[in-house]
Amino acid sequence: MNQYRAAVLAACLLCATQAPAAPRPTAADAQFRAVYTQEWRWRQGERLEDAEDDTSGIRATLPKIDPATQQARQRYWEATLRKLDAVATGKLSAPQRIDFAVYRAQVAALLENQRFREYEKPLNADSAFWSNLTYEARKTFRTPAEYRAYVAQLNDVPRYFRDQVANMRAGLARGFTPPRVTLQGRDQSLVAVAEAKPEATAFYKPFATMPATIPVAEQASLRAAALAAIRDHVIPAHAQLLKFMREEYVPNATEHLAAERLPDGRAYYQSKIVEYTTTDLTADQIHQIGLAEMAKIRAEMAQVMRDVKFDGDLPAFLHFLRTDPRFYAKTPEELLMRAAWIAKKFDAKAEQYFGRLPRSRFAVIPVPPEQAPYYTSGRGGPGVYLVNTYNLPARALYSLPALTLHESAPGHAFQMPLALEQQGRPAFRNAYISAYGEGWALYSERLGTEMGIYETPYEVFGMLSYQAWRASRLVVDTGVHAKGWTREQAQKYLMENTALSSHEVETEVDRYISWPGQALSYYLGEMAIVEARARAEQALGGKFDIRAFHDTVLELGSVPLPVLKSRIDRFIADGGKGPYPAP
Incomplete structure (x- = not known):
């Protein structure tokens, strides 16, 4: 290390x-x-x-x-x-x-x-190897060869699942599993396949509508092959895996919550801290940072409560936000339309804050129903902004602007394509580094205040609640994995310090418990970007250009936080010059 x-x-x-000038290779x-x-x-x-x-x-x-x-x-x-x-x-x-x-x-x-041996634990409360298979079905298929390759891949599912089960059994034998409590109900995505008709599964979606360039007879042949592969291989493999999960894996999974209780746990947890934060901070240091940041955010929350003239304390205000029907959509379509509208509000502001925009666009779509009950409130990436429409009373509209900025633009669905569109960069530079990517997305939420995205004090509070949500992760993740916190203790901390619904609190805490360290990347990454911007503003004064700063940060792509700091040092030394010529 x-x-x-x-x-x-x-x-x-x-x-x-x-x-600045490109030197001769050495x-x-x-x-x-x-x-x-x-x-x-x-x-x-x-x-x-x-x-x-x-x-x-x-x-x-x-x-x-x-x-x-x-x-x-x-x-x-x-x-x-x-x-x-x-x-x-x-x-x-x-x-x-x-x-x-x-x-x-x-x-x-x-x-x-x-x-x-992380491969012996290929699942957590958020995602699993079997649900990840459906990402392949979302790709664009153009040729018969691609369809045939996909059919062959479907026929390979039983082998792949058998090997995963063998690895999971090895993890079971040494007590290296997600905590049992975080696995409850996670088998529903298996049920959704094991009990479905072949044509109703996500695996068949590429065959529902095929390119007109493929002859009709060949389309029919490919569809028949896909249905046979799903019926004879994919569905039985899911059924067998479901049996293993219910009868063997979940009943024998570890009861301990802490990563430090796993084999070589202290070193294991520190390795996850390094991976997800790209720093050498310890669990104790991160815990203290979280407590300090939470105090700052609570002071901002108190100001919003004064702005809306709320007569009561923070717990009462949080109860009001969680229960007043005005803050919740009535239908999934309403939630999706509001999310799309907020995303378009950013478009009107984009050129004021960014010199280069990605060519790629993104769609706003609901989280698949088989994943939604245990999925996050949203997720974004190249070409997509997923919005969770399950359990609408848990999806507050006052938090939707912050969520949209984080997951769509200028967050993940903006930053990732922009990085992928960079030319002349080694392919490994496109790998995702959580501290950078999540830090940028969280910074995007704060940026929404400057951009005028938040139109009411309640939406500002929603942003602050999301900031508190990520800052509290520093406290909760280290509390659970290094300080012996219980699941109930972690849930209580989130309930008392954020406006998240009880459903979101439960799913989020289980995610942190089963995915050590990942939750630490967000706020520490945002802090690095905010600190870098503050240094640049102070050093450059009137020469500071927000567009040049943002372009410089985004042009890097995903990098460790020390690399980001060094790049902004050079940005300052260059007089605030961005990476692209002025228009």
């Missing part, structure tokens, strides 16, 4: 001094490029990207995940790190210094996951 931090920080110190550049080119080609062949982020074509098989393959991956990344340590980072050209810092942190995190 110390070696990882030293490499990232050393590279970042060099990043801060790089010159021998060290060639050495580094050979390492990452070979590893990335191998990684692509291993199918190691997250299903949600996989932008490759349709493949005929699912990834290999058996123990021998996993051990080989660990050895490969160990060898890769040794090669990276042999690179003279001081001799890298300026652009390669940033690439090196990003890449080494990425490989170090992948290796840590192998060392702790």
Whole structure:
């Protein structure tokens, strides 16, 4: 871990001094490029990207995940790190210094996951390997070859599930599972497939409407093959997995909540902190940061209560917000339309705050019903803003503007495509770093205040509640995983400090319990961006241009937080000059 931090920080110190002009490649550049080119080609062949982020074509098989393959991956990344340590980072050209810092942190995190055998715990309260399979069905199919490859992939589901179950049994044997309480009811997404007709499953959706360029007879043949694959392989595999979950896995999953109670738990939790925050902070330090930030946000909340002349304390105000019908949509369509309207409000402001906009657009769609009961309130990414329309009394309209800014634009559905559209960047730079990505999305919520997106004090309070929600994660995540907090204690803290509904509190706490460290990335990432902006504003004075600052942050793509800090140091040294020519 110390070696990882030293490499990232050393590279970042060099990043801060790089010159604007692209220097001539060095021998060290060639050495580094050979390492990452070979590893990335191998990684692509291993199918190691997250299903949600996989932008490759349709493949005929699912990834290999058996123990021998996993051990080989660990050895490969160990060898890769040794090669990276042999690179003279001081001799890298300026652009390669940033690439090196990003890449080494990425490989170090992948290796840590192998060392702790994360593959033996391929699920949490938020998502699971079987629900991730449906992302493939959302891709655009154009040719008969792609459809045939997808049918072959569907036929491979039983093998893939068997290997996942074998890994999960190994995790069970050593007490390495999500806490049992967080798995209750999560099998409903399996039921939705196991008890469905083939044509009613998400796996059949690509075949419902096929390109007119494919002859009708060939369409019929492909549809028949898909129905057979789903009927004979996909549905039975889900039924068998459902039986395993109900009869073996969930009853024997660990009762302990804390990551530090897992095998080698203290080191395991610290590895997740490093992965998700890209810092060397300890659990105690993060816990204290969370408490301090929560105090600041509560002071802002109190001001909003005075603005609306509410006669009562914070618990009474939260009860009012959770129960007054004016704050809740009557139909799923109303919620979706409000979300789309808010997204369009951003469009009117975009050019005032950003010099470069992504070419990619996004759709506003509901979360699939089989996932919705335990899914977050929304999620965004390239091409999509998912809005959870399940349990409408839990989906407050006063929080919808903050949610929309976070998940759509200028948050995830804006930042991710913009990064993907950058030219001349190694492919590994498109991998998602949570501290940066979630930090930017949370910063986007705050930015909505400047942009005039929040039209009422209640919507401002919704934004503050969401800020408190993420700051409280610093307290709750470390409380549960390092300080012995109970599930009820964590739920109580969120109920008392945010306007989240009880349903959201329950699903969110279970997510933090079963996914150690991930919740820490949001607020610490936002703090890094806010601090960077404050430094730039103070140093540049009247030369500070908000568009240039935002373009500089977004042009980087996902990077560790020390890399972001170094890049803004250079932004300041360059007099606030953005990465793109002025229009």
